[in-house]
Amino acid sequence: MFDKILIANRGEIALRVIRACREMGIQSVAVHSTADADAMHVRMADESVCIGPPAGTQSYLNMASIIAACEVTGAQAIHPGYGFLSENANFVQIIEDHGLTFIGPTAEHIRIMGDKITAKDTMIKLGVPCVPGSDGGVPDLATAKKLGEEMGYPVIIKATAGGGGKGMKVAETAEDMEKAFMTARAEGKANFGNDEVYIEKYLTTPRHIEIQVFGDGKGNAVHLGERDCSLQRRHQKVFEEAPGPCITPEERARIGKICADAMADINYIGAGTIEFLYENGEFYFIEMNTRLQVEHPVTESIFGVDLVREQIRVAEGLPMSFTQDDLEINGHSIEVRINAEKLPNFTPCPGKISQYHAPGGLGVRMDSALYDGYSIPPYYDSLIGKLIVHGRDRPEALARLARALGEIIIDGIDTSLPLFSALLAEDDILSGNYNIHWLEKWLEANMAEG
Known part of the structure; x- marks a missing residue:
């Protein structure tokens, strides 16, 4: 049984995890940025550790600081909540390498499902129904236009590494394809460092x-x-x-x-x-x-x-x-x-x-x-x-x-x-x-x- 869990998050979801820990008799550790020093999750946890300045990249996304917080408090496991590092396979691997437990799925499953194309291929093999679309990434505009004609418009172009609505563009007609394709690729590159996209049939009233x-x-x-x-x-x-x-x-x-x-x-x-x-x-x-x-x-x-x-x-x-x-x-x-x-x-x-x-x-x-x-x-x-x-x-x-x-x-x-x-x-x-x-x-x- 865990004696102490660190919550690598903030706000209401951190409080949610703290409450579950308390009911289970488990000590909780809150991490926080300097901007969150007076936050409720810091007040409610059994212990708290400041892990950096306000910017998320320097605090709640700072893997080294979070691991260090575990080491100084003796926490044996990390609950990621949602957002931030909750679906970061590298973070899970680092946690395991330090002899800690990640409260969530394996790094392998996060990697599989984090890539939209690999996730779809996996689900097809597992018998899960999927939207008709391209077999993997679409390399260029010419291929995209050909697929659009084969599937029938409208279609949606999605960044492979996308999420939160970023890197998703609808092409209602063939004339829309070039702008939608190039924009989706650009957003994927800007937001996720990956400009690979795939195409699916766009359902009209789902x-x-x-x-x-x-x-x-x-x-x-x-x-x-x-x-x-x-x-x-x-x-x-x-x-x-x-x-x-x-x-x-x-x-x-x-x-x-x-x-x-x-x-x-x-x-x-x-x-x-x-x-x-x-x-x-x-x-x-x-x-x-x-x-x-x-x-x-x-x-x-x-x-x-x-x-x-x-x-x-x-x-x-x-x-x-x-x-x-x-x-x-x-x-x-x-x-x-x-x-x-x-x-x-x-x-x-x-x-x-x-x-x-x-x-x-x-x-x-x-x-x-x-x-x-x-x-x-x-x-x-x-x-x-x-x-x-x-x-x-x-x-x-x-x-x-x-x-x-x-x-x-x-x-x-x-x-x-x-x-x-x-x-x-x-x-x-x-x-x-x-x-x-x-x-x-x-x-x-x-x-x-x-």
């Missing part, structure tokens, strides 16, 4: 459905249903729910078993999310995230499990505390991501919190590191909280979300909270009738950017 999987690294794996993450702005999720309002129990069982079997076949360990585009009853694999997702609380809500606790258990070599037969969906859950952003332009809005009040009551969970007087630094992602609600069914969850949005107080800065109150007035949201393009179109019509 939903974004992701399957939560979990493995013990010993050939056993389960799925914990799906999350619908279709409400996105610039490929960034803002509103997630589970179960998906459009997925039938039969579809869930079918795609869930495919995913769980695939993870069992490769001896996957820990939490992972297999993401699909879903259209006309068919699932098409797009990528796998080899880490805990931002939206994991909605899955925890409907299944009554602690995914972080399970991550720690299997990293210690213990079996999962549940089997597939133990996992039954209970009710409906919704999460909205609260960002420190000024609408309608979604401009980052760091600053000092003059008053903070978290909503409460039955079925309401607020994951945040905010407190009265806290100054949000300008150096990191603008996510400052996640509001999660749970109800016996979707209508009750929606009503609970509306009530909770009316209770929350975050003064001193602008936030994205007004967006969610506005969305709950829309019939398509109340009925669950939306796809991955819905929010962008709604924003264009109702909240035009200046």
